[in-house]
Amino acid sequence: MLELIDVRKTFNAGTINEKKALQGVNLHLKEGDFVTVIGGNGAGKSTVLNAIAGVWPIDSGMIKIDGVDVAHLSEHQRAKFLGRVFQDPMMGTAATMEIEENLAIAARRGKRRTLRWRISAKERAEYRQALATLELGLEDRMTAKVGLLSGGQRQAVTLLMATIQKPKVLLLDEHTAALDPKTADKVLKLSEKIISENNLTALMVTHNMQNAIDYGNRLIMMNNGQIILDVSGEEKKALTVDMLLKKFSEISGTGFANDRALLS
Amino acid sequence: MFINYLQSLPAAIAQGMIWGIMAIGVYITYRILDVADLTVDGSICTGAAVCAVMIIGGQPMWLAILAAILVGMLTGLVTGIFHVFMGIPAILAGILTQLVLWTANLKIMGAANRALPAMKFNLLVARLDLYKSIFILILFVFAVVALLYLFFGTEFGASIRATGANLNMSRAQGINTNLTKIFGLVLSNGLVALSGALLAQYQGNSDINMGKGAIVIGLAAVIIGEALFGWMARNNFAIKLFTVVLGSIVYYIVYTTVIYLGLDADYLKMLSAILVAIFLAVPYWKKNLKKSSPKNKPIKEKKAKEVA
Ligand SMILES: Nc1ncnc2c1ncn2[C@@H]1O[C@H](COP(=O)(O)OP(=O)(O)O)[C@@H](O)[C@H]1O
C-alpha cells in the first residue's frame, strides 16, 4: 500500500544549519497495517510523514502509494491518497469555518471543487451520523465554528475529516500529544476504532512507548533519520517498554540512562 | 451653513457606496484570503481608465463596465503570479503591480487625466444626478453582495475561504492553494476595478492619482464596518459584506463632516492611516498579552512550527 525506498532529505544543505533529516528510509506497509512510530526528538518521525505527504520534495528515493509513484506530485495532489492529523489541534481544521463546512471540504478531498453548493442536505445527515459516533455531542453543533471547540474535540473532528473519505494511508503525527491525558486516551481509542472499522492502513507517531506497544500490529523505531527497529506480530505483542529501551541503547549505541529522556 | 452640510450627505453616501464596493474587494483579500493586497491602489484607476476611455470612444456602457472588471481581474492575476509562482511576498507583489499599473494606466488613458463629463455622455452615475446615482449604486451593491454570497457558498468558494483560514489544512485536504489564492486576488481586483469604473463616472474623470491610498480607505471601511455594525452580522456572510459598505459610508460622512467643520481635509489620510494602524495593532497586542500569561506554553508553539 505504501512503499518508501531509500528516501533521503537534507534540510539547509550546504549551510551551517545543514541537517540530514532522512538518511535512507526504507519502509513497506501492507494494506491494513497499523504501524506505530517511536524515536527520540528530532529522529525524523515527522519528517517521514511530511515526505509522504509532500510538504516539500525529497532529495532522492521513491515514494509509492498503492503502486503510484507520488514523489513528483504536489502536496494537494497527494492529498487524495492521504488522511492526516497533526500534533497541533489548530493545524487540521479551519477555525473560522463551521464544523459541517470543514467536513464538507474534507469530503471533497481529491475531487474537483465546482460551483455546486458546498454542502447538501444528504451530506448534512451523513455528517450528523458520523459526528454522533464521536460521542462528543458535536452532532447538535454542526454549524458552530470549529474555533469554539476544545483541542480534543478539534482532533476528533480532524480525525473524522481525515477518514470521511477512506484514505489509502492515514498519517497521525503525535496527534494526542497536545491533549490532556484523559482526552488523549479518548482520541487514541477513537483513532483505533476508526482504523479497525475501516481497515485503514495507518502510520501513527507517538512519544508514548506504552501506546506504541498497545496499538497497531507493527512498531518501528527511528533514530538519526533511519529506521533502526521494525517489529510486528507476536514479537510486537510481547514487547515491554524496558525491552524497547534496551533495544534502543543496543542499536543506537547510546547509554541506557539517557534513553528514557531521549525517547519520551 | 448646517443646511449645506445636510445637503452634502447624499454625496457622501454615494461616494461611500462606490468606495464600499472597492472595500469589499479589500475584504476578500484581507479578511477572507488573509493577504494584504496593495494592487488596489493601481487597479481602481485601471478600472476607471478602461471605463472612461471606452465610454469616450463611444462603446456601450455595459461593455465599458465589463471591460473594466475584466482588466481589473487581470491586474489581480499579475499580482497572483508575482506572489504565488515567483515567491514574492504578497505586499511586495502588490507594490510591483502598482508600478506596472502606473505605466499601464497612463498608456490606457493616453494622458494623466481623462474627462468624462456627465453633460456629454449618458452615464450610469453622476454627481449631478445624485438620487438616481444612489438608486443605481444600491442596485450595484446588492448585486455584488448577492453574487459573492452565492459564490462563497459554493465548493470552490469555500475552498478559497479555507485557504485563508488555514493554509496547512487546505493543502492537506487537497485544495490547490496556489489556484485559490490567485483566484481570490483576481476576484478582489475585479471588484476594485468595478468601483473605479463607477468612480470615474461619478466624479466625471479618470485620474492617474485617484487610487492613491485606496488600500487604507478600504481597510478603514472594513474596520469601521466591523467595529460599528459587526453586531448585526453574527455569522451571516451577506450582512458582513453589507457592513463593509456601511463602514465606507461612515468613512465618507466623517470626511464630509471634517470638511464642513473647516478642518484641513489634508489631515484625513493621515488620520485614517493612524486609525487603521491602531485597529491592526489591537489583535497583536491582545495576542502578546495572552502569550505573556503563564497559561501559554511557548515550547508547544515552537514544536508546532517545526512540524509545519
Ligand atoms: N522544515 C524543516 N527545516 C529544517 N529542518 C527541519 C525541518 N523539518 C525538520 N527539520 C529537522 O529535521 C530533524 C528531524 O525532525 P522531525 O522529523 O521533526 O523530528 P521528530 O522525530 O521529533 O518528529 C530535526 O533536527 C529538525 O530540526
Ligand SMILES: [Mg+2]
Ligand atoms: Mg515530530
